[in-house]
Amino acid sequence: MADAKVIPFDDDRTRNGAQRSGRRRSAGGAGAPSGAVSGQGRAEPKVVRQKVRTLHGAAVPPSAVQAAAGERSGGSVDESHEAVADDGWERRVASGLAFLRRRVTGDYEVDEFGYDKELTDQVLMSLVRPLYENYFRVEVKGIENIPAEGGALVVANHSGTLPLDGLMMQVAVHDNHPAGRHLRLLAADLVFVLPVINELARKAGHTLACTEDAERLLQRGEVVGVMPEGFKGIGKPFSDRYKLQRFGRGGFVSTALKAGVPIVPCSIVGAEEIYPMIGNSRTLARLLGIPYFPITPTFPWLGPLGAVPLPTKWTIQFGEPIETSGYPAEAAEDPMLMFNLTDQVREQIQHTLYKLLVQRRSVFF
Amino acid sequence: MRRMQRDPDVDRVIAVDAVRPEHHLGGADFVQADIRQPTIGRVLAEHAVDTVVHLDVTGTPLGAGGWSAVKETNVIGTMQLLGACQKSPHVRRLVVKSTTSVYGSAPRDPAVFTETTPAKALPSGGFAKDSVEVEGYVRGFARRRPDVAVCVLRFANILGPCADSPLAEFFSLPVLPTVFGYDPRLQFVHEDDVMDVLSRALREPRRGTLNSGTFNIAGDGVLLLSQCSRRLGRPTLPVLLPAVKWVGSALRTVGITDFSPEQIRLLTHGRVVSTAQMRETLGFEPRFTTAETFADFARSRGVGLLPPQSLARAVDQVAESLGARLARGGGSKVQTVQSDAG
Known part of the structure; x- marks a missing residue:
């Protein structure tokens, strides 16, 4: 969610869109084992940033073949990239504060169902x-x-x-x-x-x-x-x-x-x-006034941990x-x-x- | 005694002086007649009244009498009045002020009540129950006298600069006790709109509209209790539901406000009514929305402990100082953004 606000400013949009959807697919995708996902998620920003930078390096001077030129343009783009990112950050803070302002003064609308x-x-x-x-x-x-x-x-x-x-x-x-x-x-x-x-x-x-x-x-x-x-x-x-x-x-x-x-x-x-529900304690359910009381391999044996x-x-x-x-x-x-x-x-x-x-x-x- | 009802009425005499004598007993008479006594019938007969406006269903207990006296006025008074109306051949039109609390408020109710929605849980007592009974008598009267145009106006909570209903008193507390874990939806109607819709109901209906039947009267839109408290600038104090009743009775003993069980239910589950009938059949457009009504009310009550203006200013100051800091050291922030980006 956050990346959508930062990255689109420094590259052509189509490429980013593809990248993002690609990432989404990989994050939600077939191959990733559940344990590795969080780690993968943490590693991603760097990868993305690298990619963005190399893309810039390639894209900005299309005719420049010299390595030095490429290096230099890469650096300058990186700076502008940071400036743009900074801009995005400021805008986010500003919009966050505007949001906060509306919330604390009660200046927002809900519909007749209470939908905010x-x-x-x-x-x-x-x-x-x-x-x-x-x-x-x-x-x-x-x-x-x-x-x-x-x-x-x-x-x-x-x-x-x-x-x-x-x-x-x-x-x-x-x-x-x-x-x-x-x-x-x-x-x-x-x-x-x-x-x-x-x-x-x-x-x-x-x-x-x-x-x-x-x-x-x-x-x-x-x-x-x-x-x-x-x-x-x-x-x-x-x-x-x-x-x-x-x-x-x-x-x-x-x-x-x-x-x-x-x-x-x-x-x-x-x-x-x-929550694989292997049993249902009707007595407890009736006591608590709820339609069923689930018993799973972990709940209620492990307490709150079992509710994960x-x-x-x-x-x-x-x-x-x-x-x-x-x-x-x-x-x-x-x-x-x-x-x-x-x-x-x-x-x-x-x-x-x-x-x-x-x-x-x-x-x- | 009928302070709450008379307040807006007196306003109206001042504002729309020409209309009043032709449809009512005349201010002084009205005040002196007690509708619990059969004299009301004589009044109706003597003056050949053709339009009766029954505003005297009240939720405010009158000092010493307490709830039983209120109930007597509400229910017995209505019976007397309706009996008198039935006797009088002149009566052509009856307008009864009721309340949307006849719908009750329960978690199992639909989100929006229309005029035909039956209440899931009938109100247990107080004003709301009186209103339900009064409406029952009025329906009976309408059956017995089909020649009389009967209009029942169910008003949402009436607010405005002069309102002194229990809800207005509640909003005047420095700290608003609320029910923990519930944020009720509330609807208000402005007292000026109340007067307008009453005068609409009193006259012959305009072309294409009909002013007999039952109508919900409320301003457009909905406010949550949390929004109300923020707009008023009065902090809330969430209280667990079982403890609410103690707080309510404690406040009542101290005499600050009257916290009836029915009001606690309103402040727990909220209530929203549909005003489609009001617009389409009665042809009435309220001038104030719920939010405008509340703003008008809030202006009349002065600032609370946390005025929204100063809170907004505080947020603006934070924004400024942050902006200044960002302008100085933006570079280091970029890293944070980047790691956020994942």
Whole structure:
């Protein structure tokens, strides 16, 4: 994220773009073992800088063949490079302070759901991004299936004991979509009961998974993310991994039909293995008032250390959108059509999951 | 007694003097009649009143009487008034001031309430419960007298330079106690807009609009409680939810402010209503947005402990000093940027 602000000024953009995407691929890519990733990440800046410098050395005096000239121009470019970098740094400080100024004086906007776009973009996303880029190394496919404008309903599978998959999906859309769209997630009511979490969820643009809110968001032309499996999906035992659970009552289909927005099926691979849930202590769950209490090989035996998710390699694939605008207005009341469409979405997600699983070489790489 | 309701009303007499006598009992009469007594019926009959505005559902306890007296005024008074209206053949129009707190506020509620959203958890007591009961009676009245145009206006929290509602008192505290881990969304309506919408509801509807039914009245936009406190310049003191009730009752005993359980719920979960009906059916555009209403209110309350202007100035100073330092020794910073870049 930071490099994008510094490097583009000192080289032609296309080259940098390629370099960056290349790096992203390598960071999230196939070959890197999980342990080596952090080390690789630390070593990278130097490599990049070297590259930039040599590029300059080659590019600035195209006709100059003398080694000395090349050396000298390399040096001067380096200086200007530093000046530009300095400029970028100043600008970042300035924008950071402007941000701080707006925050302390309360001079920012939230929408009626409590979504604080500025805070999400500047702070919350940056907090989750390391997890997304370096820990789970999320690979995103088919982002173009989310329309550039207008409403859409992204329907995804749900897994992983803790709803990290929703957050990763949000970052995936935010960071990869060319139109910079924001995914508005529909979350379980438990999220809005818990202190702190409800505050953060509202500010990150999540809202309660109910028909009224979903319809309102879709009418405003937002991209809405929903995980119809709910607690059944997220709290299923490890042995049931990648088996889609029942998709609620298909309420999401009627909502999409009423709003006339396409349904984008989304398959997430990798989230199932972050907390392999081998047991469920119903007594404890009932005591704590939560839908399930996971028991994994590490949790709760190792205490907070056991709550660290396993560093699996993730793939998020957005599938072909299913258009709903062709149906007549009363179609939203037709239960047969609901079931058919729900099944179609479910099948497509399940099918893509199997395909991705076959392609996957290992859980962790 | 009806200070909160009369305050804006008195303003209005001064401002829109011509309109008032034709639709109401006349200021003095209104104050002297107690709507808990059947005399209200005589007043209606004597003056052949054709439009009744019921503003007397209040959330402010009146000194000695406490909550039971308030409840009596709210509920019994409404029953008396509606009974009188039902008897009177002249009444053509009834306007009732209600509140958006009839929706309650709970974590399981949808983010935005429309007029038809049922409350998930009915308010447990106080002003909100009274309002729910009053609205029930009003609906019953509307069924019995279909010839009377009934308009129920559900107002969001009313703020403005003269407002002295419990929420206004809360925002006047030097340090705002908040519920830890919750940042409620709040909506305000300006007292001037309240007067405007009341006068709109009192008259014959304009072409293409309808002014009978139930409407949410609120300014545009939403403010978070944290934003409110920063704009006011009053620091917040987050209190854990179980302890909030103690703090509330402690503040009530000291007599600083009145922290009803319902208000604590509002300050925990917040409440936002849809104003689409207000715009489309009633044809009313509020002059103040939520943020403008709050700014107007904040101006009237003076500066807090941490005025936003001085905070902004502090940040600007930091920016200047940093800028100066950067100008001197920029070179060393580049390394940091470079390692950041990874």
